[in-house]
Amino acid sequence: MDKHILLRDLDVPNIHELAVYSQHDGYVAWKKAVTSMKPEEVINVVKDSGLRGRGGAGFPAGVKWSFIPKDVFPKYVTVNCDESEPGTFKDHQLIRSNPHQVIEGTALCAYAIGANVAYIYCRGEFREPARELQKAIDDAYAAGLLGKNLFGGNYSLDMYVHLGAGAYICGEESALLESLEGRIGQPRLKPPFPAVSGLYSKPTVINNVETLANVPPIVLNGAAWYKQWGTEKSPGVKIFSVCGHVKKPGNYELPLGKYSIQDLLDMAGGSMTGRPIKAVLPAGSSSPIIPAANFHAKLDYEAMAAIGSVLGSCSWIFMDDSVDMVWAARKMIRFFKHESCGKCTPCREGTHWALRLYDKLLSGKGTIEDVNLIGDVNKQIIGKCFCPLGEFATSSMTFTLKHFKQDYVDFVEQKKGGSEVYLQELARDHHLHELHSGVVPVNGIAVH
């Protein structure tokens, strides 16, 4: 690819500024849509482009938009910028470095479904990048690109940033809506789906930041233009966030289906440590781990499914052969246990008991029965959770046990647990847990 379509800050300095963005086709699609296209035409071009949701689920964006009923008002667009899973950092770069493209994509979505209000829900920790986004929104208002009676017509659009406050679960779309409505972020029972009853019980489209950033160039250049990249079922380009044991971590924008996992690793400079890469998590901590033997697989939705994994959010965590998968799985389970919203028992209790078992292994007291018990606990979570995020917690157990069972056996037989590093890690987590749960006083004052 000659030029980036999404990470345009890598080609155009200062594209986060409205003046610069405007000089590079900025808001041309937006003006074209509002002044000369019917909303259905916008939906159709996005549908024809085959653009799939980039948050992880991969649902076709145009199809999602077409589910919105035409005769119910008001309607809402909600942008999911609650990027919080270990390994993800693409939306962070987009809102910070190319915010106008996110705003324009959000605006096009709102126009397409007939919404007059859009909320961009950013995770609370994004307060600093969200300031950049808010400034871009303010500039767009000042330039007449947002607000009342746009381009002299009847259509009006308001856009707001809403900050979360630290909760992974709010990346689940219905939990995000609960949070936006001022409640704790626990998921809703579906159906009804948000397209029917979403924000404030009104029809709502929820899309990921990257999904919407694809929309302005698609509306401007057409579906056929977008389909020159990617495969038939995975058209277009995608941001690959690469981190872990690589020399050049960062975001890479690539056409889908063209490169393999090994190519991606090579682009990122190969192993940082000089040791061979053992495995990769392709979509953050919630994804099925891929052993190096499968690095020949191509980077698209179908090829990843064929090797028993997912493309998901494309958050690639590479690990070299020094990484013990028992330790890695524990780190991930710790995250999911901490972030469980508590609504359903399998996730809340399951992650708690799984972490206890991993802690026992790390402390050096674990046995092979504990390894088997991890498998049993895992089975009692899989398929029983209220929302997908509970299921996400199980991947780290299921697939490290599947592909790296020997790590578990060796861990017990070679008595790897109880090392100074592991004990220090456990002690730190235990101390924090005691502080947070009020068992020991914080700053000399008991909190509970």
Place this chain on the structure above:
Amino acid sequence: MLKDKYKDQIAALFAKYPPERKRSAVMPLLYLAQEEYGYCSEDAMREVADLCGMDPTEVKSVVGFYTMYYEHKVGKYVIDVCDDLPCVLRGADKFVNYCEQKLGIKAGETTPDGKITLNVVMCLAACDRAPMCQVNTDYHYDLTPDKFDKLVKELRSK
């Protein structure tokens, strides 16, 4: 009182949501309260409840659910270091050890002068530039002991 001191700011917050949906402003209002009082005290939660037309216990449940609201006093500067899997692969665990040693406190604690709280937190979506941290709301990337020393020196001098 928040409602007197930040009248315009609060009105602007409520204007973002439908008039009958005041509850949607509870999270931004809690941030405002936290900035004003340093943490979400019970009195602050009552004020916010009053503004949003919520029961104080409902506000407390929101404060308890989300990790970025503090229910007790914290340091003037809160340093949040991510120690999730991708960050540790790039040395975040050793970096946290250094932070603890430098500040003379354990993660989760505040320096005796009340200036700096050190936390380890879950993912901050900057895995490519670990070890990293946030100081209050601002990101700091590619950290080393030297950079941390400078950062602490700067915070102590403020």
